[in-house]
Amino acid sequence: MELGYGTEHEAFRERVRTFLDAQWPPPDTQARNATPDQIRCFRRAAIDAGYLYRNIPRRYGGSEQEPDILAAQIIREEFAALRAPTELTGQGPQMLAPTLLERGSEWQKEHFVRKAIEGEHIWCQGYSEPGAGSDLASLRTTGVLEDGEWVITGQKIWTSHWKHAHYMFALVRTEPEANKHAGISYLLLEMDQPGIEVRPLKQITGDNEFAEVFLDGARTPADWIVGERGEGWSVSRSLLKHERNMIGSANRSAGLFKSLLRLARKVQIDGRPAVEDRGVREALAHIHGYVETQRCSSYVQLTRELQGRDAGTLPMFNKITNTNIGQDISRLSHRLLGAESALAPRGQPSGRSSGNEKWMNQFMGSLGMAIAGGTTNIQRNIIAERGLGLPRDSAAAKTDES
Numbered sequence: 001m002e003l004g005y006g007t008e009h010e011a012f013r014e015r016v017r018t019f020l021d022a023q024w025p026p027p028d029t030q031a032r033n034a035t036p037d038q039i040r041c042f043r044r045a046a047i048d049a050g051y052l053y054r055n056i057p058r059r060y061g062g063s064e065q066e067p068d069i070l071a072a073q074i075i076r077e078e079f080a081a082l083r084a085p086t087e088l089t090g091q092g093p094q095m096l097a098p099t100l101l102e103r104g105s106e107w108q109k110e111h112f113v114r115k116a117i118e119g120e121h122i123w124c125q126g127y128s129e130p131g132a133g134s135d136l137a138s139l140r141t142t143g144v145l146e147d148g149e150w151v152i153t154g155q156k157i158w159t160s161h162w163k164h165a166h167y168m169f170a171l172v173r174t175e176p177e178a179n180k181h182a183g184i185s186y187l188l189l190e191m192d193q194p195g196i197e198v199r200p201l202k203q204i205t206g207d208n209e210f211a212e213v214f215l216d217g218a219r220t221p222a223d224w225i226v227g228e229r230g231e232g233w234s235v236s237r238s239l240l241k242h243e244r245n246m247i248g249s250a251n252r253s254a255g256l257f258k259s260l261l262r263l264a265r266k267v268q269i270d271g272r273p274a275v276e277d278r279g280v281r282e283a284l285a286h287i288h289g290y291v292e293t294q295r296c297s298s299y300v301q302l303t304r305e306l307q308g309r310d311a312g313t314l315p316m317f318n319k320i321t322n323t324n325i326g327q328d329i330s331r332l333s334h335r336l337l338g339a340e341s342a343l344a345p346r347g348q349p350s351g352r353s354s355g356n357e358k359w360m361n362q363f364m365g366s367l368g369m370a371i372a373g374g375t376t377n378i379q380r381n382i383i384a385e386r387g388l389g390l391p392r393d394s395a396a397a398k399t400d401e402s
């Protein structure tokens with residue numbers, strides 16, 4: 001097994017470091033205090049240097065580099081070490097843009113990709129419906145083509161990012177006569193229009209990250225369809241692949257573990273730093289084992305992709321491991337903080353919190369990780385059936401036939 005990157009790629013790493021030395025953090029500023037303008041400028045410089053949005057052509061706002069999985073990994077490692085801004089997160093840049101690049105028409109790429117990756121357009125995902133979550137292909141929202149426009153009627157649920165979303169990418173039943181997977185199309189639509197009503201869902205934290213979206217004759221132009229009529233299921237599959245990669249990132253687990261370690265150094269148990277407590281050390285070592293396992297498993301995935309081989313069920317394993325690590329880290333943070341960890345201010349938007357309450361948000365988020373982008377049970381089913389060749393889940397098979 002070759003665990004190094006080789007001379008050529010180590011030289012590339014040096015170039016990335018030189019770039020970062022010159023560009024990040026901005027002069028006289030600590031990384032965490034950088035302004036949105038400074039971050040925007042840095043991202044632009046990193047794109048020009050070929051370090052961000054490498055697989056996106058320049059005409060759509062990317063840096064158009066030759067595919068090089070090892071170079072991409074080195075960039076991730078070096079940027080993470082300095083907490084330098086990387087590509088924008090969210091459903092637009094991480095899910096829609098790659099999907100349009102794979103399946104969109106030329107005008108869709110030109111019109112939507114750059115603005116999605118620069119954060120100018122915010123997108124939300126309209127997949128789940130009441131009664132169509134894990135069994136997504138049962139969705140009932142309909143789209144009918146009338147006078148050059150799709151007219152959409154139905155309901156979506158658990159829509160994240162609704163607060164700022166300008167657009168939605170949605171799965172809609174346009175071919176009612178076809179079987180359930182073949183009857184779905186993938187449509188893009190504007191959120192601000194009379195046929196759409198958004199009702200926020202209040203969470204136990206007081207926050208309202210998700211919404212129900214009611215579509216009552218919402219309209220979108222005929223050519224705002226990605227792929228052909230009835231191809232929405234396969235278009236959505238390529239999208240979910242991107243989402244799983246986003247969620248299953250080993251870097252994210254490693255970053256979270258570092259934060260936990262900082263917490264264990266700061267918090268005291270019996271007058272000494274918690275990190276010196278035997279029980280805490282054991283728990284940290286246990287989690288660290290899984291973080292390292294996930295890192296190695298990501299390298300195996302990377303190697304397979306590098307060799308042009310199918311990664312198989314590894315991304316599913318990585319998503320499950322990532323979910324478990326997130327939950328273990330949350331549990332230990334609660335143990336370290338005690339009652340204080342329950343004091344998250346109500347209405348605090350997740351991800352924007354600082355101080356100890358961020359651990360409560362992390363805990364809440366870690367529960368959602370087991371559900372978002374395909375539940376852990378469903379990932380296990382796929383591993384069992386496709387990875388291990390076990391017989392198909394009989395309940396799921398029955399639903400698919402209906």
Ligand SMILES: Cc1cc2nc3c(=O)[nH]c(=O)nc-3n(C[C@H](O)[C@H](O)[C@H](O)COP(=O)(O)OP(=O)(O)OC[C@H]3O[C@@H](n4cnc5c(N)ncnc54)[C@H](O)[C@@H]3O)c2cc1C
Binds near residue numbers: 124373396
């Ligand atoms: C943080 C978060 C963000 C989300 N954001 C969005 C979004 O932006 N847009 C969107 O469209 N949706 C979003 N969702 C919804 C998400 O995709 C669904 O919740 C998910 O697909 C599960 O569907 P469901 O909630 O209907 O649960 P169900 O499908 O009803 O499942 C309920 C339980 O039954 C289990 N189960 C179901 N079928 C099987 C089976 N065949 N075998 C074994 N177990 C099974 C599941 O694992 C689960 O534990 C989000 C969810 C979360 C948690």
